Amino acid sequence: MSDKNRLRIAVQKSGRLSDDSIALLKAIGIKLQIRDRLLIAHSTNMPIDLLRVRDDDIPGLVMDGVVDLGFIGENELEEKMLERQASSKPSNFITLRRLDYGGCRLSLAVPSEMDYEGVASLQNKKVATTYPYLLERFFKENGVNAKAVMLTGSVEVAPRAGVADAICDLVSTGATLEANGLVEKDVIFKSKAALIQRADGELDDEKRALINRLVPRIDGVMQAKESKYIMLHAPTEYIEQVKSLLPGAENPTVLPLSGNPDTVAVHVVSSETLFWETMEKLKALGCSSILVMPIEKMMG
Ligand code: ATP
Ligand code: MG
Numbered sequence: 001m002s003d004k005n006r007l008r009i010a011v012q013k014s015g016r017l018s019d020d021s022i023a024l025l026k027a028i029g030i031k032l033q034i035r036d037r038l039l040i041a042h043s044t045n046m047p048i049d050l051l052r053v054r055d056d057d058i059p060g061l062v063m064d065g066v067v068d069l070g071f072i073g074e075n076e077l078e079e080k081m082l083e084r085q086a087s088s089k090p091s092n093f094i095t096l097r098r099l100d101y102g103g104c105r106l107s108l109a110v111p112s113e114m115d116y117e118g119v120a121s122l123q124n125k126k127v128a129t130t131y132p133y134l135l136e137r138f139f140k141e142n143g144v145n146a147k148a149v150m151l152t153g154s155v156e157v158a159p160r161a162g163v164a165d166a167i168c169d170l171v172s173t174g175a176t177l178e179a180n181g182l183v184e185k186d187v188i189f190k191s192k193a194a195l196i197q198r199a200d201g202e203l204d205d206e207k208r209a210l211i212n213r214l215v216p217r218i219d220g221v222m223q224a225k226e227s228k229y230i231m232l233h234a235p236t237e238y239i240e241q242v243k244s245l246l247p248g249a250e251n252p253t254v255l256p257l258s259g260n261p262d263t264v265a266v267h268v269v270s271s272e273t274l275f276w277e278t279m280e281k282l283k284a285l286g287c288s289s290i291l292v293m294p295i296e297k298m299m300g
Helices: 018-027 055-063 074-086 132-141 175-179 205-226 236-245 276-284
Strands: 007-012 040-042 048-053 069-073 093-098 104-111 126-129 147-150 166-171 182-191 193-198 228-235 253-257 260-270 288-294
Touching: 007 018, 007 055, 007 205, 018 205, 048 055, 055 069, 055 074, 055 093, 055 193, 069 074, 074 132, 074 182, 074 193, 093 205, 126 132, 132 147, 132 166, 132 182, 166 175, 166 182, 175 182, 193 205, 228 236, 236 260, 236 276, 276 288
Parallel strands: 007 048, 007 069, 126 147, 126 166
Antiparallel strands: 040 048, 069 193, 093 193, 104 166, 104 182, 228 260, 228 288, 253 260
């Protein structure tokens, strides 16, 4: 059973955001026992319950205060905000962090044989989409009078099925569009996953304190993913050249090697990875034992 005092977090049950969201929760130290068929998963080491639902439900659950936090695609979040605005429902929430996964774009795509010279070409046409509010806002901003036809799935087959003239759908690689004879024309919304929180005033102090501990851990995990720990041996006389080749490394640690005054060890946390080309240049300067290692966690 779920307990009101435990922090409730909504994640997509199964879909494109599920694995990355669960992996992030685990990476910040939350132990979870997820049983595939159950709606709720309890953490075994923190006062946290996970609610596993369809992504469409997550914005509403957060905005209505049914859960405290939610992991959601910004496309879905923005669509739900517009939908609630249209029916004068409040949409109170705070975006805590934009995350580093779930990247995609909501784009207009038309059949390859269609004459398309910008969005005005869609005047008086029908466009199939799962995101009618985002699409209608785009049409309005561009002064185009076109009709959004709501479809919850198989949007890409709508033109061939004669249901619509064009589509507006989520794209990441474009392979699905191509397979259906469609060409991407205009990006109307760029999206990533985000962590959102219910309105701040409605959280009790204990939950707020827990969130304040979890969010810096998320920053630490994201930062660590982007960073590398680089170690190498460098000729002492070329140390300045070596430093200038290391990316994003302002303050490397330079250590003497015992019994070898001509060589030093250089250690550095770099915000970028080291490309093969740079490693080759370092080698040409006389560097050796060049190691590039992933960082698991970072703080401060
Ligand atoms: P649910 O059953 O939970 O309603 P769904 O079919 O609506 O699932 P998914 O296809 O799993 O949703 O996509 C969830 C989210 O993943 C999207 O809303 C979007 O933010 C993100 N996403 C990332 N890349 C893509 C992509 N190529 N196509 C669709 N969504 C993507
Ligand atoms: Mg959905």
